[in-house]
Amino acid sequence: MAGQPEKKTVSAGASASYALCPDDFTGVTPKIVVKEQQNVKAGEALFIDKNHPEVKFVSPVSGQVTAVNRGARRKVMSIVVAPEEKQNYVEFGTKSVQSLSGQEVLSILLEAGLFGFFRQRPYDVVASPSDSPRGIFVSAFDSKPLAPDFEYVLEGNELDFQTGLSALAKIAPTTLGISAKQSAKALKEAKNVDLYVFQGAHPAGNVGVQINHIRPVNKGEVVWTVDPETVIFIGRLFNKGIVDMTRTIVLAGAEVNDPSYVKVVAGAELSSIAGGRLKRTENVRIINGNVLTGKKTTLENSWLGAFSNMITVIPEGDDVNEFMGWIMPRFNQFSVSRSFFSWLRCKKEFNIDARIKGSERHMIMSNEYDKVFPMDIYPEYLIKAIITGNIDKMEAYGIYEVAPEDFALCEFVDSSKLELQRIVRQGLDNLRAEMA
16 A cells, blocks of 8 residues: 555654543443542553453553543543643552562553453453463564554564563463564564464464464463553563553555654544644545554544554545546556456555445355455355354354454455454354353
8 A cells, every 4th residue: 555654753742632442442341440630640540341340441641631531321432631741650660570470460460551451362352361361472563554564663672572571471371473574683582482483465464363373262262462562561561660651653644744653652642643744634534543454533532542553544535536437447546356457567556545436235255255364264154154143153163263353354355345344343242242
């Protein structure tokens, strides 16, 4: 895609507020533990999980809680904190990971609010601290379009990354997946982990694909997954004794002037990151995350997602009128099926907009998903089982192994225009409710 970021880092503008959005943490029922106008420190809990009160979700900055925004049926949408000029952190104390037991490491992560960034398979929800995972998986590269290069992000954070890996290894056997193109010493010579090297196009970087190729998840088993940036957060916690959620993300896409890396604190306002850097503000799609799995948003009253490592801005396409519509031969647009003649030009980069170019069709084309789904699963049959609510077939076709993001490319190539990620998410939620 057009809009690849240049490997240079800029600082984001001052953010007037930071926020945590409970919807980012799938499977959590939030219980607010702060009040409006209350002052909090960075690392102090804003809300907890009602089902697991020991799992905390903490403020990324110190300041005053200015709003607890609610939606329909008083659903908590976001907790907003106005930062103070001098940041104050909750002091957890520096600790040597090697001298701690797995349970002690887990307790520290729960107290500091970083356990909320752990996800589990099956169901792709926030992990339960009462489970005993078979293993923990970390994918150290992101193969999605325009995604940040983790080797670049890792520069200067090598010690914290290794400390984080060592902490995870205390809890359960930890597996690190890296790309064959990565050469950083901190990755290739990582300690206390099982190292696997992957090559190929997206979705090679999806942790679910890696788990499937290493050791698939069977019924009754639980594995945890952790983003590589979270591993750095964990390392800082033990090395510095504070919760420091400063991270490096990417602001990219065809509608961005000078796409680059941006250093921000998690939960910052999107306007402070992308404001003033867009080529235009009308007829653009602003995505909190990547183009395949991110959420459509706006610059106003929006904050960086808890798991988002990029902000993507592409053309919306609603201002485009094409002569003869789809019949018109095209030489500058991408097509999976080579319906357009652009493939003859060997063009490497396309300015893809947000149009789906067709309406939903209530059918599933045979073998269409298999080309972009490198897992030992029959995706079409699994989707059909989810749609019909057949739990036995869902289990037989491997629903315990998948997450919605694993079907993002299937959704992109689907000529029936089905919302596969939404279907898989509903299937996982229904199965979880049934099995619980």
